[in-house]
Amino acid sequence: LVRLRSRLARSQTSLGKGLLSLLSRERLDDETWEEIEDTLLTADLGVAPTQELVERLRTRARVEGIQSPEAARTLLREELLALVDPSLDRMLRTDRHVEDGRPAVVLVVGVNGTGKTTTVGKLARVLVAEDRDVLLGAADTFRAAAADQLTTWGDRVGVVTVRGPEGGDPASVAFDAVKAGIEQEADTVLVDTAGRLQTKVGLMDELGKVKRVIEKHGPVDEVLLVLDATTGQNGLVQARVFGEVVDVTGIVLTKLDGTAKGGIVVAVQRELGVPVKLVGLGEGPDDLAPFDPEAFVDGILG
Numbered sequence: 001l002v003r004l005r006s007r008l009a010r011s012q013t014s015l016g017k018g019l020l021s022l023l024s025r026e027r028l029d030d031e032t033w034e035e036i037e038d039t040l041l042t043a044d045l046g047v048a049p050t051q052e053l054v055e056r057l058r059t060r061a062r063v064e065g066i067q068s069p070e071a072a073r074t075l076l077r078e079e080l081l082a083l084v085d086p087s088l089d090r091m092l093r094t095d096r097h098v099e100d101g102r103p104a105v106v107l108v109v110g111v112n113g114t115g116k117t118t119t120v121g122k123l124a125r126v127l128v129a130e131d132r133d134v135l136l137g138a139a140d141t142f143r144a145a146a147a148d149q150l151t152t153w154g155d156r157v158g159v160v161t162v163r164g165p166e167g168g169d170p171a172s173v174a175f176d177a178v179k180a181g182i183e184q185e186a187d188t189v190l191v192d193t194a195g196r197l198q199t200k201v202g203l204m205d206e207l208g209k210v211k212r213v214i215e216k217h218g219p220v221d222e223v224l225l226v227l228d229a230t231t232g233q234n235g236l237v238q239a240r241v242f243g244e245v246v247d248v249t250g251i252v253l254t255k256l257d258g259t260a261k262g263g264i265v266v267a268v269q270r271e272l273g274v275p276v277k278l279v280g281l282g283e284g285p286d287d288l289a290p291f292d293p294e295a296f297v298d299g300i301l302g
């Protein structure tokens, strides 16, 4: 975790440093506030959250005063943390159901290339390390490479991957994966899906069907939407579309290692009304971490 924190810190501190040096200026004039606003917008915080934050900082700076760099840091830390909202429930539901022994089912959705398959692989690894029995479902049947990639992750982690014929019905693979999970008394079934966004109707039909078919076994426990942090506003558009198609329960923000656009955390939480639960901080098997608001804000402030 320490290593992940420092990696996150490296990419984000330019943002924090910039904000802190602006806030520590002797005179906080209109021009400075505009610069602060621009910095936040550049970090993908979004227009409304930026305006709110600047308004709050302005008021507090006026009422409480900012006498020192430490005071600026404390003020900024408090307000950023409030925006990220530490009160949200970020627990991942991955435990087997006590009532009937059914495995928890986690559906992982998102546009191709955002890091879905990698996230499923990393998450499987985390769960296996916690001694859970995990099973993978390769419901992206459109690209053979996608199922191969997932199977490679499964082999590496030591878990079975259920897959179907290329071009087969994704819902049927998802159904089979959950069925196998029930039979094998697995703790968690992670289902990777296809993310073709060409037509919203197509996506809606396909994902909706996958979810409905899985639900014949029982309710889905988590629908995780994977978004690439580097895609900015485009990620927000994707969030909106997926949010209309399925009830997303949590967001996974990938590639947060290579970007200073951490503001997207706040923007996307607001867009969907669900918390960021996991963050991807690299391509390696250990580069997935629970999203920790305090560590995130401290990473920004350096």
Ligand code: GDP
Pocket: 110, 111, 112, 113, 114, 115, 116, 117, 118, 119, 195, 253, 254, 255, 256, 257, 258, 279, 280, 281, 282, 283, 287
């Ligand atoms: P999918 O099409 O959504 O399943 O995406 P993939 O899992 O195949 O990932 C697409 C690319 O993004 C791959 O090259 C991954 O190694 C890379 N990737 C995934 N997650 C992360 C991350 O957190 N950080 C970085 N830097 N790269 C990532």
